[in-house]
Amino acid sequence: MLEAAFLIPAFPLLGFLLILVFGRRLGEPAAGWLATGAMGASFVSALVVFFGLVAEDESERRFVQTLWEWVPAGDLAVDVGFFVDPLSVTMTLFITGVGALIHLYSIGYMHGDEDYSKFFLYLNLFAFSMLMLVLGDNMLITFLGWEGVGACSYFLISFWFTDEANASAGKKAFVTNRVGDWGFMVAMFLTFTAVGSIQYVDVFGNAGGLSESTATAITLLFFVGAAGKSAQIPLYIWLPDAMAGPTPVSALIHAATMVTSGVYLLTRVNPIIAEAAGWAPLLIAWVGVATALVAATIALAQNDIKKVLAYSTVSQLGYMFLAVGTGAYVAAIFHMVTHAFFKALLFLGSGSVIHGMDDDQDMRHYGGLRKLMPITSATFIIGWLAIAGVPPFAGFWSKDEILAHAWEENPALWAIGLITAVLTAFYMSRQVFMTFYGRYRFADVRPEEIEELWQVRVANAEAAVADAESGVGSAEEAVAKAAEKVDKAVEKLAQRESEMADADPSDEKAAEKAAKNLEKAGDGVEKARAGLVEATATVESAREEVAKAGAGVQAVANAAADSGGGVVLSILDEPDLGDLDEADLPEVARARREYHPHESPWQMTVPLVVLAAAAAVAGVMNLPFSSDLHFLDHWLEPSLFHNAVHLESGGATLWLLALVAIGGGAVGIAAAAAVYLKGRYPASKLELSIFARGWRYDEAITNFMGGPGRKGFDFVAWFDSTIIDGMVNGVGRVVRSGGGELRRVQTGLVRSYAAMVAIGAVGLLAWFLVRTTF
């Protein structure tokens, strides 16, 4: 039955090839069903191999299947072959099992996408690569899978490639991973030169002969590779961006399978780590626990439902590295499997939410979805309890085991792990409360919309001020004109007065006229003065208008401030529209009120239910109560060569640690409830911007790459075109300047020389042909 091993990767490969050739013709949903069927067949094959292995004697549970020689060169002999042992079979079981469920889910999720069959093409190729990674009987096949999954991850992150952000995220993932791959490659080189082979069987058998420094170097180099693929400090930055891909991809690749490859790799080479200096695994443990803590703090302040899960994944992977570093390989694999269940569940659940919420990923817009999406919420809640460390759900058992090992290695590791566990419970509860509990907020007018409305009103009020001000201006102009009129009238009066004085008293007619004129002028002055008074009054009233309008602006500003101006301090509060007019609301806001969130189709909910069941009970794989219940421990033994550390602490200590962990989880959940359900404490004081911005680490890297990094690259390009090529052209110029204006002539020389070479060659050849008889 073990001979069926090759079928495990063969089915997804077959699926890939069929979709490659017939994909367009198959279309939706046939391509999806074909891919899912391939995964199902692969899962069945994995089960067959699993039972085949179980049937073997415990010490015989290893099997090598060689298909063909891949790279035979000199001493290097690399086959395309599979190493079947408990570790690789465990990996294949959950990869194919979870993988098949996620394929099924995708049939629903990708419905209507124009590149529907291409999605499944990539998905099957990914599954093939992932299975090669874990089944490879040598490091190079593992590396083939390792880079293969990286390439598929790149394809799938940038699946919706017309958006530059998605394309950039895919590229970032690939390039960051390649930094890690450098470590993997050099580790292989070193293994090959030290052992003479990179076949695992040879490496394990000869690991004991490695010098400590060589083993340490190989361990650290593999760790560099693992840190890239499994998103550990300092290479984790690509994983949050990877959420740009479709959600099933996040679940399958960026949560359940690919990102755990680093943990698998280090577990696989445990005989080498066993020979390394003690500080090397300890370094892995410290990096792991630091990653766990840092990522958890970042997760606290994310509002994108998938970003929370992404940082959570980074954090949980940190736990696994903590386990590997403390020699708790079984705990690492245990947590890897339980994490695959509950994190895939959570991601698929988030996808279901996003699907039902019109592709909105902002948790501030959710709330109260428990009743609207009953299956999604019930399963998500199981996933939440599992990751939060609530017994008896799966995550509790595996995390508890890791923490117990950390305690025995160094209580400081345990303490940081525990703090992380509290934070985990907190941010996951936050997510659940924001999404499924509390007030249904999707129909709310969004803060930015309210803000925009207020802005419009402020702008209107300010326009009124400007209007009034221009009124003042024209009134003042009228005053000036009136004053001018007064002046003119006074002038006229003076003129009439002098006319009156000059008038000939004998001429009665003239005197009468002058008197009349004088009177008229006097009237004119009166009239002009009245006009001036009137105009001045208008100015006054215009000024009053301005003051009024100004007050209006103030009032709007006050009203905006009173209602928060769109800034919602707590998601618990309904947005305050103040005295805004409903009719002014944008179309989208009114459309949202008509939107009815819906539960997802069965292809999506069935995987949720299955994964939820697994997340609930997977703890039974390795229960701590008695040695007989350490199923996983015994099962993995043939892969771990007694290199796995076993807990030495007494039952009382372990019980105490477990109780503390349970208490920590409870504290996290209770605190989140106080903040996000009851509003006892403002969330803004917890969601610090430094967390939201990921400790500015990503920004720093981006700035470095865009700044000094770019300058360095620019310098090389400048050096090449100016110095190196400049020297060449300079030599050419010097040579040329001997003969004056020679460029054309020189070109001509080259031409005639070329012709001479050609003629000479033809001549030589002719000579040869003439002289030779065959």
Next chain:
Amino acid sequence: MHALIAASSGATFPVLTALVVTPILGAVVLLLMPASRPEHFKQVAFLISAVVGAMSAWVMFEFETGAAASFQFVDRADWIEGLGISWALGIDGISLWLVVLTGALFPLAIVAINAEHTPKAYFSWILVLEAGCMGVFLALDLFAFFVFFEIVLVPMYFLIAQWGHGDRAYAATKFFLYTMFGSAFMLVGILATAFLTAAETGNALTFDLVEIAESQALATTTARWIFLSFALAFAVKVPLFPVHTWLPDAHTNAPTAGSVILAGVMLKLGTYGFLRFGIYLFPEAAVYFAPLMLTLGTIGILYGAIAATMQRDLKRLVAYSSVAHLGFIIIGTFALNTEGIEGGILQMVNHGVSTGALFLLVGMLYERRHTRQISELGGLQKPAPIFAAVFMVVMLSSIGLPGLNGFVGEFLTLIGAFAAHRWWAVVAASGVVIAALYLLWAYQRVFHGPAEGENATMKDLTLSEGLVMLPFLAAIVFMGVYPKPVLERMEPAVDALIAHVEANVDGFHEAEADELHPIELDDLEHLESDDADHGEGE
């Protein structure tokens, strides 16, 4: 010392001579054809190159895999008797794949691209070029080698100068003078080798490669100087940093077929020269200068990759990527062990396939969009998904993705170099990171994002273009999944070359991995019990 030259495997037909002469005759036929039906030139040229390709395929199938490390299909005739110059052609596991590559690439380059003008001259020059390339890979006589090495310059010069783009006269002249400069030194070196060897051994003057190499008559210092004269010619051809700047100009301005052949075949004249003439003739000098060559190769890998990242012209970017890829070949070659040299040879073929395909694709892109400026392209995956997919596969091969051909060669050169000079390999391996950076960046800018303007309506790959690309894709996948047939045919020749170096250089031993203690699956059980004794934990 003709022991190394086995009888020409019973073949009576002088197939190697035919490989050289057929294209020449073809060129003559083209010249004699009437100019009234220009479309016939391409058909005839394709037919002739296809015949050559078929003959090289026949050689590949008839090549004896397990045979002792000797030259097969040897054709030998006196040429200029008084000077000891002979028409000697032969093929071994080192040259076999380059001959096959040449035979395959020329018909594809001919059929894929139409001459922009004067097809008669254009196709004639291409056939002359093919003859020259075949001659270089097959020559077993130093003088004949030099003649062929020089001949190839001529057609390439005219191809760039008359059918090129942009500042083609400048590029062609630079290419010609640069390479001539290098080979002038080699001519002196060849003459010195022949005359000094004759003087030392007291035998008659000969230019026979095997005879001179096996006699190893030159004094150490002399040999080192002469090696340098060869190395300079080859370094320009490869090209190695810092004598590489003719390459971007030549590539950018050459017509597409010129670029395909230049990258695919002609750059290998240099790397092949290092193996066949550098290391074989002057093993001691090769060992002595290996650190220098490794350093230049490593610099080339990083420098070429960084320079490629900063290019704005897609064709120039591919040209600079060649500098990086050829760096891998150099470090593999001068690792002077089986893994490294086999990786180097494999990488020569891989680079020919991948970069040849990339240049073809860039050429097709240029035909459609009349620009190669990356900034003017964008979003092409939407209107041209098949084109994008083909480009992606070729790019991934160039990046060195396992499962495709580029990886196997890259991996072998690096692991060989690591065994010999580990720090160089550690640095060189970081080149794979930058390779991903520049190619993915270029891909994103050209194919991802929204498609606007003319980009939005670009035509997808046509059926005939697809048929041209198909052999490239097949080779990319096949050699990535099953490189064994290629590797096992070169191994005897590579081992013989290394044995030759070991025999002639005191104290030199091939840098190998530590000896493997073979482990059976059952041994792992004992490992458990052993380990259990000394406790648990790290």
